[in-house]
Amino acid sequence: MRSVLNKKVADILFEIADLLELKGVQFKPRAYRRAAQNINNFSEDITIFYENENLEDIEGVGKSIALKIKEIIETGSLKYLKELRQEFPQGLQEMMDIQGLGPKSLMKLYNELNIQNIDELEKAAKNQKIRSIEGFGEKSEENILKNIEMYKKYQERFLLGDILPIAENIEKKLANLKEVKRIDLAGSIRRKKETIGDVDILIISPNPNKVMDFFTELEEAKRVVSKGHTRSTIITVENLQVDLRVVEKESYGSALQYFTGSKEHNIKLRSIALKKNWKLSEYGLIDKDLTETIASENEADIYKALGLDYIEPELREDRGEIEAAQEGKLPTLIKLDDIKGDLHMHTKWSEGSNTIEEMAQAAKEIGYQYIAICDHAETLQVASGLSSKEIREQMNEIDEINKKVEGITILSGIEANIDAEGKLDVKNEVLKDLDIVVASIHSGFKNSEEIMTTRILNAMHNDYVNIIGHPTGRLLNKREPYEVNLSKIFETAADLGIFLELNAFPDRLDLSDVNCRAAKDNDILITINTDSHHKDHLRYMKYGIATARRGWLEKKDVANTLILKELKKLL
Ligand SMILES: [Zn+2]
Ligand SMILES: [Zn+2]
Known part of the structure; x- marks a missing residue:
C-alpha cells in the first residue's frame, strides 16, 4: 500500500523537476523525476528510511535529495520549493500538463506574449496571436486549442491505478471500525473502469454517527463537503470526491446493485422488472400490486429473480451481458x-x-x-x-x-x-x-x-x-x-x-x-x-x-x- 507521505514527497519532487525544467536547467529534472518515481512506486513507507537514517539507500536518492526529503518529513514543507515557485507565475506550471507544449515553448509564450495561464493561452490562440512568434504557426494554434480541450476533459477523470489504492485504504480503515458491519466500494470503481470520476462507498452500521465522525476526520480528507446521518462527502488531498452512504441491512443488496451501475445496465434491468410488473430501485425489487418485496438484501437474489445469472460488476455496461445472462452464456472471467x-x-x-x-x-x-x-x-x-x-x-x-x-x-x-x-x-x-x-x-x-x-x-x-x-x-x-x-x-x-x-x-x-x-x-x-x-x-x-x-x-x-x-x- 502506497503511503500518503510517499505520495506527498513524490509530488514535491515532481514539482521541483517541472520548475527546474521551466528554468532551463539540464539533467537535474531527470534526477528528481527518477527519485520521485521510485518513491511513488514504493511499497514501504518512506518514514522507515527516515528513521533508520538511510534515505540515500532509495534508488535515485542522493545526498541533496535526501536532505530535502528530511526537511519535508520534519517540517511538512520545503523551502527550496517555495523559492522556486516564486520565480514563475503559478499558471505556468499547470500549462506544462498540456500535451505538446515543452518548457522552452512555454517560456517563449510567457516572455513574448506574457501568457501566464491556460485561459490566457486559449485566448491568445483563438485571437491568432501565437502565430506571430518565431517557431509557431497557424497549425500550432490549432494544436494548442485541441490539446487544451483534451486537457480539460482529462481533468475530470482519475486513473483507476491512482485511485484504487486510495479507495481501498479508506475502505480498510472504515472496515476496522466495530460500528461498520459491512462495507463495499460501489460505482465505477467496483466496475473497475480505467478512469474514475468519484468514489462511492456503502456500509451497514448500527451507529452511523460515529462512522461519519471518523470518515470526515480521515487524514486523507482535505475538505468536508457535507456531513449527515446517512451520507457524507469528503474531498481527498488528490481532489477526489468520496461519498459514504449508510444503508439498511434489508435493502443493502439493491442499494449495492443500484450504486454500482452502470446507468445503462440499470435502465435495462428496470425494464425487465417492469415487464414482470415489478419495480426495481435502490430500496429493492418490489411487486407493484402487492407492494411485496421480492428481493433486496442480497444483490445476487435480484439478478436471480429477474431470470438472470449473476453478472460480475466489470461486465455491467449494457454491452450484451444482460442477454448473455438470460441465455446462461456469460463468460467465466479470468482471475x-x-x-x-x-x-x-x-x-x-x-x-x-x-x-x-x-x-x-x-x-x-x-x-x-x-x-x-x-x-x-x-x-x-x-x-x-x-x-x-x-x-x-x-x-x-x-x-x-x-x-x-x-x-x-x-x-x-x-x-x-x-x-x-x-x-x-x-x-x-x-x-x-x-x-x-x-x-x-x-x-x-x-x-x-x-x-x-x-x-x-x-x-x-x-x-x-x-x-x-x-x-x-x-x-x-x-x-x-x-x-x-x-x-x-x-x-x-x-x-x-x-x-x-x-x-x-x-x-x-x-x-x-x-x-x-x-x-x-x-x-x-x-x-x-x-x-x-x-x-x-x-x-x-x-x-x-x-x-x-x-x-x-x-x-x-x-x-x-x-x-x-x-x-x-x-x-
Ligand atoms: Zn514500450
Ligand atoms: Zn516496455
Whole structure:
C-alpha cells in the first residue's frame, strides 16, 4: 500500500523537476523525476528510511535529495520549493500538463506574449496571436486549442491505478471500525473502469454517527463537503470526491446493485422488472400490486429473480451481458491467480530501476513460473536501449541467474522498436536467439492510419515477433490512441499466431476493454503484461486483469495463463 507521505514527497519532487525544467536547467529534472518515481512506486513507507537514517539507500536518492526529503518529513514543507515557485507565475506550471507544449515553448509564450495561464493561452490562440512568434504557426494554434480541450476533459477523470489504492485504504480503515458491519466500494470503481470520476462507498452500521465522525476526520480528507446521518462527502488531498452512504441491512443488496451501475445496465434491468410488473430501485425489487418485496438484501437474489445469472460488476455496461445472462452464456472471467508469468518488463539494462535478479525474485514471490526480460533496443536512446552486443551480454547474464535462482524461469526477450517503415531495431540474427520478441511503436504517433497500420503489419511479418506491445499507444489522460486499423491487425495476428498485448501499466491499459473483446472475437490470444520499470510495478497486473475482465476475457483467451511448457510451444 502506497503511503500518503510517499505520495506527498513524490509530488514535491515532481514539482521541483517541472520548475527546474521551466528554468532551463539540464539533467537535474531527470534526477528528481527518477527519485520521485521510485518513491511513488514504493511499497514501504518512506518514514522507515527516515528513521533508520538511510534515505540515500532509495534508488535515485542522493545526498541533496535526501536532505530535502528530511526537511519535508520534519517540517511538512520545503523551502527550496517555495523559492522556486516564486520565480514563475503559478499558471505556468499547470500549462506544462498540456500535451505538446515543452518548457522552452512555454517560456517563449510567457516572455513574448506574457501568457501566464491556460485561459490566457486559449485566448491568445483563438485571437491568432501565437502565430506571430518565431517557431509557431497557424497549425500550432490549432494544436494548442485541441490539446487544451483534451486537457480539460482529462481533468475530470482519475486513473483507476491512482485511485484504487486510495479507495481501498479508506475502505480498510472504515472496515476496522466495530460500528461498520459491512462495507463495499460501489460505482465505477467496483466496475473497475480505467478512469474514475468519484468514489462511492456503502456500509451497514448500527451507529452511523460515529462512522461519519471518523470518515470526515480521515487524514486523507482535505475538505468536508457535507456531513449527515446517512451520507457524507469528503474531498481527498488528490481532489477526489468520496461519498459514504449508510444503508439498511434489508435493502443493502439493491442499494449495492443500484450504486454500482452502470446507468445503462440499470435502465435495462428496470425494464425487465417492469415487464414482470415489478419495480426495481435502490430500496429493492418490489411487486407493484402487492407492494411485496421480492428481493433486496442480497444483490445476487435480484439478478436471480429477474431470470438472470449473476453478472460480475466489470461486465455491467449494457454491452450484451444482460442477454448473455438470460441465455446462461456469460463468460467465466479470468482471475488474477490464473496468471502464470509476466512477459514484458524492464531492468537496469535499459530504463528500469531493478536488476534482472531482483525482478525475478519479486516475480517468484508473487508466485509466477516465468518472466520475460524485454528491455528496449538500440534506437530508443532516451531509454538507454541495448545494442546487439549488449543484448548478447544480457542473455548470458540471464543464463547465469537462471542457474542461481530456483523456482522461476527467466526468458530472454527484447522490446524492439518499430520504425517508420515497420522494420525493427534489432537484427534477425540476434532476434532468432531470444526466447521472446515484443515489438512496439514509440515514435511517429501522428502518421496516418494507413501508415501506422502498415508499420505494425510489417513488424508482424517479421518471423521472430511474438507480441505487439501496447498496440494503440494511448496514454490515459495524456495521449489519444494513434490512428490504426485494428481489424486488419486482428486479421493478421490471427493468421500469423501473434499475440496482442494488454499492457497493464495503469496509464496504458492498452488494448482497452472494448478492443480486448474484439480481439477475443477474432480468436487472438492476448498476453497481459505489466511493462514494469520497477519491481513493485509487477503488482500492476491487477489492473490488466480488471481491463481483461471488462473485455470479457477468460483464462483460455490469455497466453500467459499457460504453464511454461505450453507457452513455449506457442512461441
Ligand atoms: Zn514500450
Ligand atoms: Zn516496455
